[in-house]
Each structure stands twice: as C-alpha cells, then as structure tokens.
Amino acid sequence: MKPNLPDHANAPSDAQRVQALSRLIADAQPVPLIAFLHALPPDDTPYTLSHLDDPLRTALFSLLAEHDADLGADLLEHFDDVYAAELVSDLDVAAAAAIVDEMDSDEQADVIGELVDTDAQAAEAILDAMSPEEASDTRRRLRYDEDTAGGLMITEYLHYPADQTVEQVAEDLREHGEAYAEYEVRYIYATDERRGLAGTVPMRRLVMAPRGTPVARLMAEYPFTVTVHTPTDELEDLFDRIDLSAVPVVDEAQVLCGVVQRAAVQEARGEAAEEDLAKARGIVGGEELRSMPVVSRALRRLMFLVPIMLLMMVSAAVIGLFRDTVQRVPLIAAFLPLVAGLCGSGGNQAVAVSMREISLGLVKPADLGRVALLEALPALINGVALGILIFAGVFLWERDAALALVIGTAVPTTILLAAVIGGGVPLMLRRAGLDPAMASGPVVTTLVDLVAYFTVLVLATLLLT
C-alpha cells in the first residue's frame, strides 16, 4: 500500500483506468493485476470495478480468490452489501467461499445475509465451502437481526481468563501479533471459567502495569455490556452518552460473544438514513442499483407506483364530481395541480421535521397535539405570504379578481391543513407500527390532494359559477 493518498494531478482518466484493468484481467497475470489494484486510489475503486464488463469482473474476483483472497475481501467490503452479494453469487462456490472467508465477521454476515434473501441455496453452498469456524460464526450471526448488537458485533476481539498476568497476555500478543492486527484492540476482555465477562481492561492499563499483575486487578469493576438483542437505536443512544469506543456483547446466559464498536453503530445509522432517503423517493426496501436485473428493478418500483396510482384515482374522483364547475371555469384545471403540489410540498417539509425529531427521540406519538400546534404557526405565516403572492400572480395573469380570490384563499387554507397533516402522519404511522419513511410521502400527498381539490372546487363553485 502506498504511504499517503496519491496525488491526483496527471492521474489517468476513468476510462483509461477501466481499460487498463480490463486488459490486466484478460491477461490473467495475477502479479501486475494485484499491483494495479493496490495502486488504485480508494475513491476511484468502486467506479472502476463497477464499469468492468460483468464477465471480466467475475474473472477478476476468481483470480483474486486464488491468488490474493484478502485483497478480494477488502475490495468486496468496499461495496454496498447488495452489490457485494451480486458479485459473490456470480463466482463459483470455491472462489466465493475463499473470498468471504477473509472478510470481517460482520461483513460476512451482511453479504451472506443478502444472498440468503435472493438465493438461499447459493448462500448455503458457500457456507458449506467456507472454513468451518468462519461458517459457524456466520451461521450463528445470521440468527440475529441486522439491527441489533448481535448483527453489528465483531467476533474478532481479545479475551483472556481474568487470572492471567499481563506477561501472559503480552506473550500471547507476541505469538499471534499479526493475526490480531485487524482485531478490536482498544480493550481486552477478562473472562471467568464459563466464558462469562468478568471485566474489561483498556489496553493502556496493560502498558502501565507491572508485567506480573493479574488481569483481574486491572479491570473496570462494572463493565458496560449490551445483549445480542439490544437494538441499534439503543446502541446509538448509549454511544452518544458514554465515551467508550466499543462495548462487549453477551448472550442470554451472560456469555461473552462479541464486541460492538462505535464505528459499526455509526455506520449502521448512516445506512439506515440512506435507506430512508431511497424509501422517501419510492424505492421499496431502500435499495436499488442499476446493476440489478431489469425485471426485478421494474417490479420493485411497480410495488410503489401501483398503490400511488390507486390513491391518486381516489383523489381524481373528487375532481370528477365537480366536472360542471370545470366546464364553466376551465382555467381552474390549471390551478388544481398547482395548489395541490405547492401545499403537498409544504406538507412534506413537515414530514421531514417529524421524521428527524422521531429519529432524535424528541417526539413520540403522544405529542400529536404539540406537533400540530408547532406546525400550524409557521404554516399560517407562509400561507398568508404565499396567498398574497399567488393572488397577485393570478390577478396579473388573468385580470380576474374572483379567480385570484379563490386561489389566494385556497392556498393558505390548504397549506395550514397540509402542515398539520404532514407533521402528524409520521407519528400516527409510527403508532400503528408502520415504517413512516416510505408511507408518509404518499399518504400525506393523497390527503393534501383531497384537501386542495375540495377547497379549490368548492370555492370556485360558490364564487365563480
């Protein structure tokens, strides 16, 4: 590996990189290929690998499985889990197992977990071909929910019987030093005779202590622990509150079974936010990449679009009821989507703030009244401001004071209701046990559409016909 981040001046273009790598793979010469991959800047690696033709990418990982499985594992960990699972499933079983064997224990479970979802048989075959310890660790881990300490913990950590001395620990470190390089080594964990956690010892104290000291003498009296079932949310709050970088994980029998690190919890939080972002834009499951098969992409998108269409047909029916009004004032057709869309945007701003406050733990479903009030106040200000602007706009455009009055009144009315609806719907979905990330948008949009159409058309019927 190069000592520093490489200089980007005079770097080859993206296309040149892809071409050079393609040629090296086609040549099937592992030495220059591996050297090239090591020299590739980290931030160009996913782009370059994703732009290889599919058969070349498979050939690359097959070569790496044979000659440098560790590098193959590093490259794979670099990808999104879904994408990594796709890559693995294209390899033959032995090559896949060789690479997955070298991954970190938490990443192994993530990738195999994705594979179980799409092709359980392939996942089983790879597990059977992996080294028995790695496979049994992965199988155990797959039993835990991804969003719990059991799913996030690593099983590479240092543990010693509490009655060993610092010298005995140092001896072990000398013996297995290289193997431990990728371990969580801020703490060592002292265990009792049945592998229950006796205490944690910061590595620092081992440096300080005389070499003959027993580990038991150095450990924190009441170590913080979580169980395999502690959810990610609670871990986040815990790490927000305490200054530890890692916490030991125990099972129901208080047996030590892993360590969950602050970085893993932060990473899970980031992934959850990225998934919510995709869900908010209508991606079912929160995960789609363009490398996935076209038909499955289409079907997953359709799962969101069909309910949307049905909801929209319901609100369109409201407009159908007022077709006489539309016939007499056809220009109203131009303002229906405008009022609904504008106020829908206002409603979605309120959704954003509720979602954020839910994730920060600042609001709960019981706070509905308070949220409604705190949404109504800014919505009143904005409703009046937008109402005046749109009254002026419509009047200047059509020179029709009555039409301008209808639209200028409908906007503040609708936006006020939209803000209250937008603030409240995520809380109500949450109370109903549904995921507000995906459903809030369509539900709020539909309700706001109904309010907007009804308000505009009733006012138009009263004042314009």
Place this chain on the structure above:
Amino acid sequence: MKPNLPDHANAPSDAQRVQALSRLIADAQPVPLIAFLHALPPDDTPYTLSHLDDPLRTALFSLLAEHDADLGADLLEHFDDVYAAELVSDLDVAAAAAIVDEMDSDEQADVIGELVDTDAQAAEAILDAMSPEEASDTRRRLRYDEDTAGGLMITEYLHYPADQTVEQVAEDLREHGEAYAEYEVRYIYATDERRGLAGTVPMRRLVMAPRGTPVARLMAEYPFTVTVHTPTDELEDLFDRIDLSAVPVVDEAQVLCGVVQRAAVQEARGEAAEEDLAKARGIVGGEELRSMPVVSRALRRLMFLVPIMLLMMVSAAVIGLFRDTVQRVPLIAAFLPLVAGLCGSGGNQAVAVSMREISLGLVKPADLGRVALLEALPALINGVALGILIFAGVFLWERDAALALVIGTAVPTTILLAAVIGGGVPLMLRRAGLDPAMASGPVVTTLVDLVAYFTVLVLATLLLT
C-alpha cells in the same frame, strides 16, 4: 453509571420523568439532580430534556455548569449540533464556557460553529471565557471545513518523541492515566524534533515489547496519513479500504495536528445522509427542529416553497393554453394531476437510484447515456403495465374508450421520459456544481409535469375534440 442497560419494565412514564426532573431543577439541589440524570436511560434522555420548559432547561444546564460541567457536556453532546447550540446560547457566558470546555474537541467546534452562524458575538464571548488552550484549539479548528479531516479530527491523542522508550511512555500513562481515559488510544504517535509524524505504534505492540525498547523500533514504517484538507468523501473511501480505526492528520508542513477516527467519519456520513433526507423533503440547509423560532422556520420553508410556486405556475400555464380542450372534455382536469403525479413518482425513484450511485461513487456525469438506457428499460415495462391498468380503470369508470386510450397512452410515454429525466437530472446538477439533494426533486417534478400536461392535452385535443 449503572453497570448494564436498565430494565424497562415498570419504568416511569415519559410525563412522570419530565415532571420529576422539573421538580428537581426547581429545587436547585445539585446532588439528587445529578443522580437522577445519571440514572436516566440514554434513549430517554433527549426526549425528557427536550420536553422541559425552556427556562427550566436553561436552569438545568446552569446548575450543571457549576456542579458537574462534565455531565453537562455529555448531555449536550447527546443532542444534535443545532439543538446544542440553541441550548448553549440560552446560558450565561460563564456557564456556557464551563460546559463547552468539557466537550470533546470535535464537538466543541461543531457547537461553536453552529453558534457562529446564528450569533457570532455570543460565540466569540464564549470562546473568550473558555480555558485558553481549549479556546485556541477550537478557533484553529473552526478554520477547517466541517467536511474535512481538519473538521472531524480530535486533538486528544497520545504522541511521544520517537526516541523515548516504552518505559517512558508507560510512566506518562501512569501519571496522566485518568486524563487520557477519553483519548483515542488505539495507537500512539511518534514524532520527530519538529513535531512531524515519524510513525504510528499500535498500543498492542507496547504491551508486547520489552520496556527498554525505543518507540522508534516499534513503529510502522510508512504510516497512513491524511491532511487537514482531505474531504470526508475521501476519508470514507479510505476507511472502506483499510482496516485502521484511526488515521493521523498532518498540516501543510507535515506537522501532526490530530487524529481522525473511523467512527467520526461514519458519523459525518450518517449526518450527511440525514441532511440529504431533509433536503429532499424541502428543508433548506437540511436542518430544522420545532424548538427553533417560528419566524425563522417559516422563512426557511418559504425559501423552498416560493421557487416551487414559480416553477408550478410555468407548468400550469401549459394547461391554460389548452383551456378550450378542458372546456370540451372537463373530465381531463381529473387526469392531469394523476398522470403528472404518478409519473413524477416514477421520476423520483430514478432520482433516488442516481443519488445512491453518485454517493457510492458508481456513476459520474459522463455516464449520462448509460444511465438513460438503464432507466428506460424498467420504465418501459412499468409504463406498459401501468398503461394497461389505467386504461382498464378509466374505461370501467367512464365507459369512454377514447378517454381511456388518451390516458393509457399518456402514462407510458410520460413515465419513460420521467425515468430518463429523473436518472439524468442529479448527474447534470452535479456537473453544474449544484447540490442535487435539494434541487433534483423540484426540477424533475416540474419537467415531468410539463411532459405530462403536454402529452395528455395534445392527445386529448387530437382524439377527444
């Protein structure tokens, strides 16, 4: 601190907690107050504190500033930066400085940085009242962008001249052990005479080595380093690729000035995703909490709604051009928002996938053609499926084959264009140097509205009038 996460059975209700805490603050007895706060489960802390009346919350932090500033700092770090800055700005300067003094160096800069944005004078006053070292560290740090290694690094780390021995390091650890408890201590950093970085030594090697060994003998030959200006994106890619949990940060003169930790980079990534989520829903700047002043919340929301309104008036004008068609086929008014909304949702799904692939480094602006093709394929499938469904729906509703044909043709046409537009717009905004998180939605919605209105109305004019 309690040894384990507390049991949630028989826990007091949220309201009872808020009430109990309010009473303790009103009594102004620091000892029971501090005991209560320590016993509060981490995941209930933000909720309880945010539901205190404003004057009580200010009184709480004033009390903590005097009696347990460290706890005050811990509680403050528990909050979102914006919220923490609000809390700090409500305290008197001495209390604010006492609490900020106890925060981690990266959090200090985040909170003071927020305060600089809203009330630069208050920020300056607090810096003046802080301990001189902490203040000068924070001031130095404020010069770096939040999204760089300089903004993310901590300055609490262990560094020793490379010629010191393990015993001398152990001596220092014994002397300052407690102060170092919150330091990044996975590595120690060996420096040369001008405080340039000479190498990094994993703590583990200090445990293994004979006590007389000089540090220089233990250090990694080519330590990975980043500069204060390395952006978060690159740090993410770096930590994806390497197995280190922290990397030293140097300035232009190669002088060691901090350590950036994997957890901090993951946290920044999570915050960026959460901000993008809020931006996607129309929150300018990506940050709003309902505790902020009503007028500023209203104005920030208005900054998004006014451009939306102007864009929507442009597309509404298209409908205005076809008012004769609407008069003759008033039911078309019901389908304009339906087709536009449905296809807009399809366009936003494509936006989601482009945003995700941009953030994973899988696409760049040059890939526009490839993205368009990969969006067109699933859109064709979905367009046909939705077109058939909506043709059937309209025909059953209105028994009007011509109307059903117009809508059933407009949907696949529009959704195909919507997917290509949605996939492409984030790439084009990116190329133009704009933030696609916020602008993609409105731009795509407006373009899809125009396509939808135009397609439906032209077809209606041709086939129905």
